[in-house]
Amino acid sequence: MKEKIKLIYILGAGHSGSTLLDHLLSSHDQIESGGEIYKYLPYVSDTLGVRPFDNRYCGCGAHITDCEYWKSIKSIIAEEHDTYEIDLNVKDAESFAVNNKSVIHAMLQTSGKSVFCDSSKGIVRLKHLVDSQQFDIWIVHLIRDGRAVGYSHQKKGHGFLKTVYRWQKILKRHQKGLQSFGDEERIIRLRYEDLVENPAKHLAKILSRVGLNYSPELLNFRASEHHILSGNRMRWSDEQEIRKDVSYIKKINLLNWGMADILSGVSLKKQGYSLFKK
Numbered sequence: 001m002k003e004k005i006k007l008i009y010i011l012g013a014g015h016s017g018s019t020l021l022d023h024l025l026s027s028h029d030q031i032e033s034g035g036e037i038y039k040y041l042p043y044v045s046d047t048l049g050v051r052p053f054d055n056r057y058c059g060c061g062a063h064i065t066d067c068e069y070w071k072s073i074k075s076i077i078a079e080e081h082d083t084y085e086i087d088l089n090v091k092d093a094e095s096f097a098v099n100n101k102s103v104i105h106a107m108l109q110t111s112g113k114s115v116f117c118d119s120s121k122g123i124v125r126l127k128h129l130v131d132s133q134q135f136d137i138w139i140v141h142l143i144r145d146g147r148a149v150g151y152s153h154q155k156k157g158h159g160f161l162k163t164v165y166r167w168q169k170i171l172k173r174h175q176k177g178l179q180s181f182g183d184e185e186r187i188i189r190l191r192y193e194d195l196v197e198n199p200a201k202h203l204a205k206i207l208s209r210v211g212l213n214y215s216p217e218l219l220n221f222r223a224s225e226h227h228i229l230s231g232n233r234m235r236w237s238d239e240q241e242i243r244k245d246v247s248y249i250k251k252i253n254l255l256n257w258g259m260a261d262i263l264s265g266v267s268l269k270k271q272g273y274s275l276f277k278k
C-alpha cells in the first residue's frame, strides 16, 4: 500500500446536490464511493449505538448489517485491526491516516475499482486527508444557490434565513480553506445548477482531470448498485430525474428573498446568481 490512493473529494454545504454528483461519479467502473464515508463507524458499529438501528441503511436498500458488501469490508478491517469498529474521524493524525486508508483501500479492493469518491463535504476532513499524505486528491467544490439550500431546509422545518446565513459562512470557510490547498489544477468549482443543466459536460470535465473517460451510461446512475451510507432505505425513486428545479424562486416569499439578498447578496452575486426574483 505504498502508492497514494486516488481520491475525489466533494466539498460543499449540505443540500447542495452532493448525493447526485456522488451517484453519477460512482457509476463509473473505476470509481467507488461510500457516500459520507466519515460516518463509517456509527453505521457499522453494533456496540456504540450512536446511530439508531433503523437509520443504518445502505444505499443498495439493505440494512447495513445485512449488506454483503459492508460485511466484506468489515471482515477485511477486522483482520487488519482485530475489530471492524475503527473511527475515521479520530483526532490522532497517525491513526487518522491508518484508519482512513484501511477502509478506503478495503472498499477499492472489494469493488475492484481504482479511484475513491468521498462526499463527506466538510473542509476539516479534507484538510486531514491532505495532511495524511496517503491520498492523491482532486477536489470538486460543489455550490448551489444559497436560497435553494435555504428553501430545502425550510421544507424540513428549519429556518430559511438562518440557513442562508449559514450557507454563505460555510461557502467563505470553504473558499478560504481551498486557498491554502494551493494546487488550482486539483480544484474543480462546480455549480449544482450547471451540473443538472449539462451533466455530461461537467462529468466529462471532472473525469478527464482524474484521467478517466466519460461515457453516457453514467447518467443512468440508478442502473448500478451504490453501497453508500445513506440512512434511507431508498435513496432514489423512479420519478427523480436529473433536472433543474427552480421552483424555490417562486415559493420563497418576497420578504425572505430580500432578506436573503441582504444576508448573502455578495456571495450569491460572486457565484453568478441573480439577486432579482423572477
Ligand SMILES: [Zn+2]
Residues within 6 Å of the ligand: 058, 059, 060, 061, 062, 067, 068, 069, 070, 226, 227, 228
Ligand atoms: Zn449495500
